[in-house]
Amino acid sequence: xxxxxxxxxxxxQYERLLAEARQTGLGLAELVRRAVDKTYGRSGTEEFRxxxxxxxxxxxxxDADGEAYVERIRTxxxxxxxxx
Numbered sequence: 001x002x003x004x005x006x007x008x009x010x011x012x013q014y015e016r017l018l019a020e021a022r023q024t025g026l027g028l029a030e031l032v033r034r035a036v037d038k039t040y041g042r043s044g045t046e047e048f049r050x051x052x053x054x055x056x057x058x059x060x061x062x063d064a065d066g067e068a069y070v071e072r073i074r075t076x077x078x079x080x081x082x083x084x
Contacts, residue, residue, distance in 0.1 A: 007032075 009017065021028055062069070
């Protein structure tokens with residue numbers, strides 16, 4: 001859900017925002033949203049989603065798949081602690 005709001009900026013603030021919009025290709029509203037997130041934090045849901053996105057593919061450089069890795073750990077644990 002989005003909310004529309006109106007703000008008043010000083011001339012210098014508006015010019016800095018316009019310059020950033022020209023440089024990045026982002027809209028003024030997106031720049032303001034990013035500044036709010038950076039200054040006041042993001043919701044837990046957004047942070048979780050970002051963490052999942054960043055972790056995606058992290059296992060791709062490993063030789064074993066996830067199942068083989070877990071089985072290897074179980075074997076090592078059984079060797080150390082006996083059958084469980």
